[in-house]
Amino acid sequence: MESIEKRISLLMSTVFEIPESEISVNSSIDTIDSWDSIRHLNLILALEEEFGIVIPDEEVGNLVNFKLIELIITENVK
Amino acid sequence: MVELKYTQILQENKILKEKVSGEPFRVAILSNITVNTIKELIEYDLRRNGVNPIVEFGNFDNIVQDSLEYADHNLVIIFFDLQTLVDNIPGYFEGLSDDKVDQVEKRIMGEIDLIFSNLKTTATVVFNKFTSGFFPSGFIKITKIESLVDRLNRYLTTSCPMNVELLDLGKVVGDIGIGQAIDVRFYYSSKAPYTIPLFKKYMEAIKPIILRVSGKFKKALVFDCDNTLWKGVIGEDGMDKIEMSSTSVAGRPYFEVQRIAKFLSERGVMICICSKNNADDVEDVFLNHKDMVLRNEDIILKKVNWIDKATNIREISRELNIGLESIIFIDDSAMETDLIRQQVPEITVFQVPAAVHEYPKSFLNSLYNLFDLSGTEEDRKRTTLYKEQFVRQSETSKFESIEDYLSSLDIFLSITLNDKVNIGRIAQLTQKTNQFNLTTIRYSEAQIAEYMEDHGTMIFSVFIKDKFGDSGITAICIVKEDPTNNKAVFIDSFLMSCRIIGRNIEVCFLDFVLRYLKDRGYENVLATYRRTQKNGQVESFYEKMGFKFQAVGDDGKDYFIILSEYVPFEIAYIRSEFNGSLKIKST
Numbered sequence: 274m275e276s277i278e279k280r281i282s283l284l285m286s287t288v289f290e291i292p293e294s295e296i297s298v299n300s301s302i303d304t305i306d307s308w309d310s311i312r313h314l315n316l317i318l319a320l321e322e323e324f325g326i327v328i329p330d331e332e333v334g335n336l337v338n339f340k341l342i343e344l345i346i347t348e349n350v351k
Numbered sequence: 352m353v354e355l356k357y358t359q360i361l362q363e364n365k366i367l368k369e370k371v372s373g374e375p376f377r378v379a380i381l382s383n384i385t386v387n388t389i390k391e392l393i394e395y396d397l398r399r400n401g402v403n404p405i406v407e408f409g410n411f412d413n414i415v416q417d418s419l420e421y422a423d424h425n426l427v428i429i430f431f432d433l434q435t436l437v438d439n440i441p442g443y444f445e446g447l448s449d450d451k452v453d454q455v456e457k458r459i460m461g462e463i464d465l466i467f468s469n470l471k472t473t474a475t476v477v478f479n480k481f482t483s484g485f486f487p488s489g490f491i492k493i494t495k496i497e498s499l500v501d502r503l504n505r506y507l508t509t510s511c512p513m514n515v516e517l518l519d520l521g522k523v524v525g526d527i528g529i530g531q532a533i534d535v536r537f538y539y540s541s542k543a544p545y546t547i548p549l550f551k552k553y554m555e556a557i558k559p560i561i562l563r564v565s566g567k568f569k570k571a572l573v574f575d576c577d578n579t580l581w582k583g584v585i586g587e588d589g590m591d592k593i594e595m596s597s598t599s600v601a602g603r604p605y606f607e608v609q610r611i612a613k614f615l616s617e618r619g620v621m622i623c624i625c626s627k628n629n630a631d632d633v634e635d636v637f638l639n640h641k642d643m644v645l646r647n648e649d650i651i652l653k654k655v656n657w658i659d660k661a662t663n664i665r666e667i668s669r670e671l672n673i674g675l676e677s678i679i680f681i682d683d684s685a686m687e688t689d690l691i692r693q694q695v696p697e698i699t700v701f702q703v704p705a706a707v708h709e710y711p712k713s714f715l716n717s718l719y720n721l722f723d724l725s726g727t728e729e730d731r732k733r734t735t736l737y738k739e740q741f742v743r744q745s746e747t748s749k750f751e752s753i754e755d756y757l758s759s760l761d762i763f764l765s766i767t768l769n770d771k772v773n774i775g776r777i778a779q780l781t782q783k784t785n786q787f788n789l790t791t792i793r794y795s796e797a798q799i800a801e802y803m804e805d806h807g808t809m810i811f812s813v814f815i816k817d818k819f820g821d822s823g824i825t826a827i828c829i830v831k832e833d834p835t836n837n838k839a840v841f842i843d844s845f846l847m848s849c850r851i852i853g854r855n856i857e858v859c860f861l862d863f864v865l866r867y868l869k870d871r872g873y874e875n876v877l878a879t880y881r882r883t884q885k886n887g888q889v890e891s892f893y894e895k896m897g898f899k900f901q902a903v904g905d906d907g908k909d910y911f912i913i914l915s916e917y918v919p920f921e922i923a924y925i926r927s928e929f930n931g932s933l934k935i936k937s938t
Binding site: 283284287288290310311314315317318319322323330333334 | 356357358361362365385387388536537540541543546547
C-alpha cells in the first residue's frame with residue numbers, strides 16, 4: 274500500500290484536476306486555484322471513501338491545506 | 352461488476368475525455384439541492400458509451416426558470432427535492448394546517464406544469480420522483496410530508512408527457528438505505544444531502560436512459576460455464592457432480608441465472624458461451640444434463656477451448672458482427688474478468704459474486720437494465736436467425752499484449768521439495784486432477800508420505816500466488832530415479848489444477864525441475880504422456896518443452912531429454928523461489 278501522503282496527493286491531483294507534481298505538503302486552498310467550495314465537498318467525499326473514514330463535522334471546514342488533511346487522515350485511519 | 356471508487360471514476364473519466372470526441376451531447380442538471388458531485392459520474396458513463404458530453408448545472412433552486420433556459424439540451428435531469436422547499440416554510444411541516452399543506456401542494460403542481468411545458472421540445476427529460484427519505488418515517492400513521500409525496504408522485508404520473516421519464520429516487524435511496532444515501536453534514540454546510548454511494552446507485556438507475564440516448568443497449572451475454580452456469584467444474588467433477596437444479600441449494604442460484612438468460616434469449620439477447628474446457632464435456636452438459644435450462648437452441652455461439660478469453664470474445668464480436676461495447680462477459684474468476692477488463696475494456700464485465708446466493712439478484716440488478724426488452728415477436732426469432740445467418744470466420748487473431756497482461760499479475764511460485772506438511776493436499780491433487788495431468792496416476796496420502804522418505808523419489812510441489820491472492824498448492828511433479836541408471840530419472844507425474852491453466856506456470860515449473868535435476872548431476876530425463884478422456888490438452892506438453900520422442904502409441908507417448916542439451920525457458924513475468932529440500936539427497 275502506498276503511503277498516506279502519496280495517496281492524498283494523488284487524490285488531490287485527481288479532484289482538483291492538476292498534475293500531481295504541483296501538489297506538495299505546502300499546497301493549500303490559497304495555492305490551488307481550482308479549490309472551490311464544490312471541489313472541497315468532492316475532496317471530503319473522496320477522502321472519506323478512499324480511507325474508509327468519516328471526517329468529523331467540525332473538521333470538514335478546516336481541511337484547507339495538505340498538512341491538515343494528512344493530520345486528520347493519520348488520526349482517523351487506524 | 353467491480354465498483355470503482357469516486358477518485359478512480361474521476362481518473363478514468365479524465366482519460367476517456369481525451370479519447371471520446373464527436374458531436375457534443377448536452378446535458379443539463381437542474382436542482383434545488385447541490386448535486387454537483389454527479390457531474391463526473393454522468394460524464395464517465397456517457398463517455399464509456401462513446402458519447403461526448405457537456406454537462407452543465409442550472410442555478411441553485413431555480414428549476415422553473417432554468418427549464419426554459421436549458422430546454423435546447425439533449426438531456427435534462429431534474430432533482431426537485433422537498434427538503435429545500437420544506438426548509439423555507441416557517442414552522443414545522445407536520446404542524447401545518449391542511450390548508451397550508453394544500454397551498455404548498457398546489458404551488459408544486461403548478462411548478463411541475465411549468466417545467467413540463469418549458470421542456471416540451473427537449474428530447475429526453477428525467478424527473479426524479481419525490482421522496483420523503485429525509486424526513487422521519489411515520490410507521491403507523493402516515494406523516495403529512497409522506498402523504499404529500501404520495502399525492503405529488505401520483506400527479507407526476509398522470510401529467511407526465513411522453514418525453515419525460517420519471518425516475519423513482521425513493522427506490523434508489525431505499526436500495527442502499529437512507530443511512531447510506533443521505534449525509535446530513537453536507538446538507539447543513541452545502542445543501543448537498545446525497546452521498547457518493549447514492550450517486551453511484553443513481554447512475555445504475557438512470558442507465559437505461561443513458562444507453563437509450565446514446566444508442567448503446569447491450570446485445571450479447573457471454574457466459575463462462577464452470578461455476579457460472581453451474582456449480583462445479585465439469586472437467587473435474589463430471590456430469591453427476593455439477594449442479595444447476597432448482598431443487599438443490601448449491602444449484603439453485605445457477606438455475607435462476609439460467610432462467611433469466613433464457614428469458615433474455617427469447618427477447619432477442621444473444622447468449623454465447625466462452626469457457627476453458629474440453630468442448631465435448633460442455634456439449635454433453637448442454638445436450639444431456641437433465642437440469643439445464645439453457646439448451647443448444649438458446650445459444651448462438653460457443654467458444655469452448657483453451658485459448659485465452661480475450662481472443663475468443665474478439666472473435667465472438669466479429670462473428671456475430673456486433674461491437675465489443677455491446678457485449679457483456681460473465682465469469683466467476685477474478686483472473687478472467689480482470690483479463691477482459693484490461694485487454695478488451697469496451698466490454699462490460701460481471702463477476703459472479705463470491706456469495707453465490709447473491710448471484711441472481713446481483714446479475715439482475717447489474718445487467719437487466721442494459722438490454723432493450725421492448726422486444727417484439729420478431730426479436731424472439733432473432734436467435735434462430737442469427738444462428739442461420741452468420742458465417743464462421745476461421746482465422747484467429749491473437750494479440751501480443753497477453754504477455755503484458757500476464758506480467759501485470761505478479762505471479763509468484765514457491766517450489767518445495769518433499770513438503771511433508773502438505774502431504775494431504777499433494778495426494779488430493781493426484782486424485783482429483785484430470786485435465787492437466789500427464790499420467791493420471793492416483794496416490795494415497797500413505798504412498799506420498801512413503802515417497803518422501805524414499806531417497807529415489809522427489810516430490811516437487813508449487814504454491815502459487817498472484818495479485819489476486821493465493822491459489823495454494825496447485826501443481827505437483829513426482830520424479831523417480833531410474834533403478835538401473837543412477838544418472839537418469841523419470842517423471843512419474845506432472846499435474847496442475849485447471850484453475851491456473853493458461854499462465855505458463857507449467858513451463859516455469861518444469862523448467863525449474865529440469866534445471867534442478869541438471870544441477871544435481873542427472874544427465875537424462877524420461878517422461879510419459881498417458882492419454883485419458885480428459886487430458887487431451889496436454890498431449891503436446893513435453894514436445895513444447897523440448898523433449899524428444901522415444902515411443903509413440905495409441906495410448907500415449909514416451910519421451911526423453913538430455914539435460915546438457917536442454918534450453919531453459921525464460922518466463923520473465925513469473926518469479927519463483929525454492930524452499931530447498933526437507934530431505935537432502937546426495938548424488
